[in-house]
Amino acid sequence: MNMFLRKLNTFLRNSQCSSFIKYRAFSSKVSETGSERDPAPLFFNEEIQNLLYTLTRVDLKKVFRPQRDGQQMEPPTYKFLTTRELEKAMKSAKRKAETRLQMPPVVKKRSEVTKIISTDPALESYDRCNYVFTDITYGISNYDRLIVVREPNGVLRHAKWDERHCLNQIYFPMPGREIIAPRMFEQEFLEDLLNRQEYDFVLNRACLQFEPNDPKYIEISEKVYSIVNEKQDFEILRSTRHYGPMLFYLAWNKNIDNLLLENIQTEKIEDAVLFTKLYHKINPTASSVDIAHEGDDIQYLREFVKSEAANKGKLEAAILSYKELEKERQSVAKGIQKAHGIE
Amino acid sequence: MPRMPLHPAVGTGKINPFAKKVIRFVRYGCTNRPFYHIVVMEAYKGQRQPPTEQLGSYDSRVNVHNERLVAFNFERIRYWLGRGAQPTKSVAELLGLAGFFPIHPRSYMTAWRHRRLNDKQAAQAKDAEEESKEASQTS
Numbered sequence: 001m002n003m004f005l006r007k008l009n010t011f012l013r014n015s016q017c018s019s020f021i022k023y024r025a026f027s028s029k030v031s032e033t034g035s036e037r038d039p040a041p042l043f044f045n046e047e048i049q050n051l052l053y054t055l056t057r058v059d060l061k062k063v064f065r066p067q068r069d070g071q072q073m074e075p076p077t078y079k080f081l082t083t084r085e086l087e088k089a090m091k092s093a094k095r096k097a098e099t100r101l102q103m104p105p106v107v108k109k110r111s112e113v114t115k116i117i118s119t120d121p122a123l124e125s126y127d128r129c130n131y132v133f134t135d136i137t138y139g140i141s142n143y144d145r146l147i148v149v150r151e152p153n154g155v156l157r158h159a160k161w162d163e164r165h166c167l168n169q170i171y172f173p174m175p176g177r178e179i180i181a182p183r184m185f186e187q188e189f190l191e192d193l194l195n196r197q198e199y200d201f202v203l204n205r206a207c208l209q210f211e212p213n214d215p216k217y218i219e220i221s222e223k224v225y226s227i228v229n230e231k232q233d234f235e236i237l238r239s240t241r242h243y244g245p246m247l248f249y250l251a252w253n254k255n256i257d258n259l260l261l262e263n264i265q266t267e268k269i270e271d272a273v274l275f276t277k278l279y280h281k282i283n284p285t286a287s288s289v290d291i292a293h294e295g296d297d298i299q300y301l302r303e304f305v306k307s308e309a310a311n312k313g314k315l316e317a318a319i320l321s322y323k324e325l326e327k328e329r330q331s332v333a334k335g336i337q338k339a340h341g342i343e
Numbered sequence: 344m345p346r347m348p349l350h351p352a353v354g355t356g357k358i359n360p361f362a363k364k365v366i367r368f369v370r371y372g373c374t375n376r377p378f379y380h381i382v383v384m385e386a387y388k389g390q391r392q393p394p395t396e397q398l399g400s401y402d403s404r405v406n407v408h409n410e411r412l413v414a415f416n417f418e419r420i421r422y423w424l425g426r427g428a429q430p431t432k433s434v435a436e437l438l439g440l441a442g443f444f445p446i447h448p449r450s451y452m453t454a455w456r457h458r459r460l461n462d463k464q465a466a467q468a469k470d471a472e473e474e475s476k477e478a479s480q481t482s
Contacts, residue, residue, distance in 0.1 A: 117442055125461055126440075126454040130410045133441040136399065137418040146417075149410075150440045154454075163408075171414055 036108060042282055043106040043248055051278045052244030055271055056101060059239040063097040069204075103244040104203075104221075106252075110213040116157045123154035132159065134167050142168040161214070176208045185209070185220060194227050203242045225249045232262050247275065251282045257311045260301075264318045269297045276304050298323060347371065347391055354396035359385055364428035366398060366420065377403050381415065381434060383423045398423070401437065413437055 042048060066073050081089060135146040147159035147167055159167065169179045183189055184205065193202050202224055210217035225246045228237055237243045250259055256279060263272035273293070280289050288307040293300045298319060305315045349371075362385040369390050372378030379401040382394035399415040406412065415438070424430075430438060438444040 120446065122451055123440075123446065123454045125457040126450055127411075127457075128409075129405045130408075131437075131440050132410045132412050133437075134412070134414045135417050136414045137416050148442060150442075156440075156442050166408070167412070170412070 038108045039248070039252060040105070040107040043245075045281070048248075048278065048281050049103075049244075051274060051281070052103065052247060053101070055247055055274055055278070056241075056243045057239055057271070058094070058097055058101060060093055060097055062239040063100055064093070068201075101239075101241045103241050104207050105212045106245050106248050107213045109215045109218055110161060110211075113158050113160050116155055117148060118156045120154040120156070123150075125152060126150075126154070128152055132163065132167060134171055136171055142172060165211075174208075178209065181209055181216070185216070190220070190223070194224065197233060197236060199224050199228055199233065199236055200240050200242065203240075221245065222249060226255075229255060229258050232258050234259060234262050235266075247278060248282070251275070251279045254279075254283065254308075257309050257315060260305065260309065261315055261318055264301070264315070264322055267322065269301070269322075272301055273297050276301070279308070350393045350397075352397040355393040357393070358395055362387060364395065364423060364426065366423060366428050366430040366434050368401065368431070368433060369394065379403065383419075383428050386429075396423070413441065415441065415443070417443065 129152065131150040133148050133150070140146075142164075145164075145168065147164050148156055149159050149163065150156050166179055168174075169177060182205065184193060184202070190202065203221060206217050206220045210220075221242075224242075228234065228246060229250060234243075234246075237246055247259070250256055256275070259275060260272050263269070263275065276288075280286060286308065288304050291300065291303045291307065302316070302319055305312060305319070309315050364383055365386045366381065366383050367390075368379040369382050370377055371380055380394075380397050381399035381401060382397050384392065384394040396419060397416075398419050399413065401414075402412045404411075420438075420443075430444075432447065432449060435444055436447040436450050439447040439450055
């Protein structure tokens with residue numbers, strides 16, 4: 001019976017949420033959340049996840065670098081290993097890296113909770129304060145927990161998201177998360193951190209402090225991504241768990257110039273091509289979808305840039321210079337081979 | 344040794360199956376700072392005796408967000424109600440406000456009395472204002 005009631009609660013909550021979405025979709029007014037597409041189904045698509053993980057380019061040295069997260073660091077241990085043991089150790093390290101690089105989900109902003117359970121005018125001025133009731137039944141997740149508020153005017157309603165955050169943190173504290181958001185997320189301090197290129201630190205802390213569908217988290221992460229994009233500091237985020245969501249954000253907003261430029265300038269042609277694939281998966285109606293890849297990455301990229309990039313001149317120039325460099329290199333290699341008498 | 348030892352929330356394991364059970368407050372906290380545990384225990388036992396099980400907590404002091412915080416373990420409350428435990432009036436009132444029980448009659452009484460008091464005070468304040476106005480006009 002208990003189980004049934006709990007299930008019923010969840011069902012009611014969920015059905016309430018879905019009705020929200022329905023009405024939003026039908027409303028003719030352009031609202032902030034209603035007009036947006038939902039990125040979640042695309043982000044959790046297996047192919048896109050694989051692409052994002054490949055593009056992260058796992059560098060074990062970077063994944064397991066000493067992190068300044070307040071934990072005591074242990075001195076490294078050196079071991080003699082046979083080849084088979086080394087392979088095993090590398091395998092386990094790779095598996096560990098995979099868990100460490102699990103990407104924070106990209107989802108839509110949550111909608112405000114407005115559900116009123118009952119209105120009882122006879123209870124008006126029972127007290128001057130709100131009564132907040134939390135169900136602390138064992139084994140319920142923070143997301144599904146029933147939290148209700150009785151207001152001084154006699155209205156009984158579901159708690160709002162910020163109230164839920166507070167109460168969940170009071171009764172079921174999560175280590176590292178704070179009830180009041182740390183001041184580093186305020187404008188001036190955040191700006192200072194971003195000037196010092198502490199992107200990874202900011203994003204990690206935001207992940208811990210906020211839920212992924214929290215408007216605050218989305219705002220902060222998007223701000224960091226846009227600044228990384230502006231300054232072309234992709235190398236700092238590469239091989240961290242935030243690289244995938246950043247690529248997703250860039251492709252989603254069709255802001256691809258800087259990334260492609262960086263990829264071409266640092267000779268990551270394969271990455272650039274994979275990124276165009278990701279771009280087509282996320283924007284299936286883009287005009288460049290029809291461009292066929294005929295074995296030549298550079299030619300394909302040139303055509304892609306022609307139809308999609310906003311700043312075509314810069315990218316074309318980069319591609320040309322890459323081509324020339326490649327030619328030069330080939331001629332040098334040929335010369336060396338000739339000198340060695342291999343040809 | 345604290346004046347009132349904290350018992351494990353799951354209870355002491357000693358249950359008298361034949362005794363009448365109540366769901367009640369137990370005052371923890373300290374002088375001038377009340378904090379209540381909501382527990383189920385045998386009716387004949389005193390407040391300071393080890394409870395059968397803790398079912399929640401109630402912080403009667405209003406916090407910075409103008410809230411009083413109540414926590415209930417509804418699953419266990421259902422269980423103990425099924426076993427015939429009787430909530431005390433104050434606990435029943437809270438359960439009523441939470442929407443778990445029907446609203447307790449005493450809650451309605453309190454609300455009604457507060458409203459009457461508020462109306463009276465508002466009327467008095469209005470009268471006092473008018474009097475002061477008249478006094479200023481005559482002088």
